[in-house]
Amino acid sequence: MKLLQIITILAAFASSSAEGARPNILLILADDLNDWVGALTSHPNARTPNIDRLAGSGMLFRQAYAASPKCNPSRTALLLGLAPSTTGIYDNGHWWRPHMPEAVALPEAFRQAGYHVAGGGKIFHHTAGFNPPDLWDEYFDLRFDDPWDRAGPAYPGIGPARPPPGHPLAGMTPFRHELDWGSLPIRDADYGDARTVAWASDFLRQGRAQPFLLAVGLFHPHLPWYAPQRFFAAFEADKTVLPDAPADDLADVPAEGRRLAGRGAEVFAAIRAAGKWAEAVRAYAANIAFADALVGRLLDALEQSPHAENTVVVFASDHGFHLGEKQHWYKSTLWERATHVPLVIRGPGVAPGSVCDRPVSLLDIYPTLLELAGVPAAPRLDGRSLTGLLADPASESNRHAGITYLRGNHAVRQGRWLYIRYRDGGEELYDRDADPRELANLADSEERREVKRALAELLPRENAAAAPLKSAYVFDADAYAWAPKP
Numbered sequence: 149m150k151l152l153q154i155i156t157i158l159a160a161f162a163s164s165s166a167e168g169a170r171p172n173i174l175l176i177l178a179d180d181l182n183d184w185v186g187a188l189t190s191h192p193n194a195r196t197p198n199i200d201r202l203a204g205s206g207m208l209f210r211q212a213y214a215a216s217p218k219c220n221p222s223r224t225a226l227l228l229g230l231a232p233s234t235t236g237i238y239d240n241g242h243w244w245r246p247h248m249p250e251a252v253a254l255p256e257a258f259r260q261a262g263y264h265v266a267g268g269g270k271i272f273h274h275t276a277g278f279n280p281p282d283l284w285d286e287y288f289d290l291r292f293d294d295p296w297d298r299a300g301p302a303y304p305g306i307g308p309a310r311p312p313p314g315h316p317l318a319g320m321t322p323f324r325h326e327l328d329w330g331s332l333p334i335r336d337a338d339y340g341d342a343r344t345v346a347w348a349s350d351f352l353r354q355g356r357a358q359p360f361l362l363a364v365g366l367f368h369p370h371l372p373w374y375a376p377q378r379f380f381a382a383f384e385a386d387k388t389v390l391p392d393a394p395a396d397d398l399a400d401v402p403a404e405g406r407r408l409a410g411r412g413a414e415v416f417a418a419i420r421a422a423g424k425w426a427e428a429v430r431a432y433a434a435n436i437a438f439a440d441a442l443v444g445r446l447l448d449a450l451e452q453s454p455h456a457e458n459t460v461v462v463f464a465s466d467h468g469f470h471l472g473e474k475q476h477w478y479k480s481t482l483w484e485r486a487t488h489v490p491l492v493i494r495g496p497g498v499a500p501g502s503v504c505d506r507p508v509s510l511l512d513i514y515p516t517l518l519e520l521a522g523v524p525a526a527p528r529l530d531g532r533s534l535t536g537l538l539a540d541p542a543s544e545s546n547r548h549a550g551i552t553y554l555r556g557n558h559a560v561r562q563g564r565w566l567y568i569r570y571r572d573g574g575e576e577l578y579d580r581d582a583d584p585r586e587l588a589n590l591a592d593s594e595e596r597r598e599v600k601r602a603l604a605e606l607l608p609r610e611n612a613a614a615a616p617l618k619s620a621y622v623f624d625a626d627a628y629a630w631a632p633k634p
């Protein structure tokens with residue numbers, strides 16, 4: 149690590165505005181956005197001019213990974229700076245706050261340091277009980293475009309009470325209510341995420357004495373894929389490029405891997421049987437384009453605000469998404485499709501248009517932001533600050549990224565390799581340079597024994613017991629408090 153360069157970059161942040169004021173932070177999170185981003189050139193239907201513009205003005209991390217391939221474990225890891233194997237928050241069914249009342253979440257760390265801390269939309273997981281209001285100075289609750297999974301007293305008067313008229317718009321007999329796509333009969337500005345962005349843009353226009361942390365969470369492109377018609381119109385069905393989905397792809401995958409993938413296999417089969425695979429892929433791409441347009445609005449608002457010069461911008465998604473790869477639909481696997489995410493960091497001292505190809509984790513965001521803002525770190529953080537890479541993206545060749553889904557199932561990305569070890573001992577090893585579709589599992593290869601052994605050394609040594617499930621508590625939404633179920 150080149151200390152002088154790091155000192156230079158920290159000095160650039162500190163001196164980027166008058167009197168060494170601490171930088172503002174704008175954290176933008178998309179939901180279920182895989183790497184179909186133009187700047188990552190990973191899919192021909194990716195149309196993300198605004199995310200690409202942001203990448204062109206900062207550093208694009210081309211090998212960034214979620215800590216876990218699902219909303220709650222990924223977001224909790226990012227926002228607490230602690231891996232699932234440390235916290236026991238392995239899936240969507242665990243509330244983090246009653247399990248870890250002492251944990252200092254990212255917004256809280258900035259508040260304690262004198263920042264004005266604001267959030268809007270989906271930052272923590274979006275169902276009731278995941279986003280304690282005491283973390284924030286102000287919060288603009290997510291406005292849902294649909295009513296599913298959101299019911300409960302935590303969301304009084306927010307979102308429609310019933311599915312949209314004509315549901316299912318896509319004509320699928322839904323396996324899940326969320327498996328739907330189309331355009332709602334509402335104005336563009338009335339989509340929930342558009343309202344979040346309007347609120348955040350207003351926030352950015354205001355001058356303020358304190359530095360701020362503003363976290364903006366877009367629900368798109370999470371299912372259901374509802375977006376204004378013009379975003380669908382931009383994609384012709386006959387130009388849709390379908391992912392590779394060889395029928396025998398799971399033949400060399402161990403049992404636990406097949407089990408994780410199997411959860412989405414039935415849905416994928418139904419979509420294909422209905423002749424709607426291309427339409428669904430197009431709907432996902434259209435919803436990415438909608439999310440991208442909203443990111444653009446936010447960047448424009450920042451550009452025109454008093455804070456344009458002294459704001460660090462971080463853009464990321466919580467994890468990826470399968471659209472048929474490995475015969476799977478949704479997320480919750482340890483393959484690249486569910487774990488690889490876009491990550492861009494822009495700020496004073498970061499070379500515009502720079503790229504970094506070291507494997508990094510969304511866990512690294514927390515310590516990075518603390519360091520850039522000069523905020524003291526919590527006693528334990530599992531991530532590793534990215535300031536060294538922001539100064540020199542070719543440094544730190546020893547980096548790796550770890551991913552965990554459910555207790556004891558881990559993946560490691562380092563160099564060309566993806567190594568997976570499941571809780572039952574099942575293994576996968578892929579050479580992603582030679583085999584980017586992860587078709588040939590090399591875990592049994594004698595020739596690769598040493599590679600596998602070295603990667604296995606990087607797996608977490610701790611596998612915390614799973615946190616209690618939500619069913620272990622009674623949640624009082626008015627008091628935002630949890631009590632053990634008697």
Ligand SMILES: [Ca+2]
Binds near residue numbers: 179218466
């Ligand atoms: Ca998600």
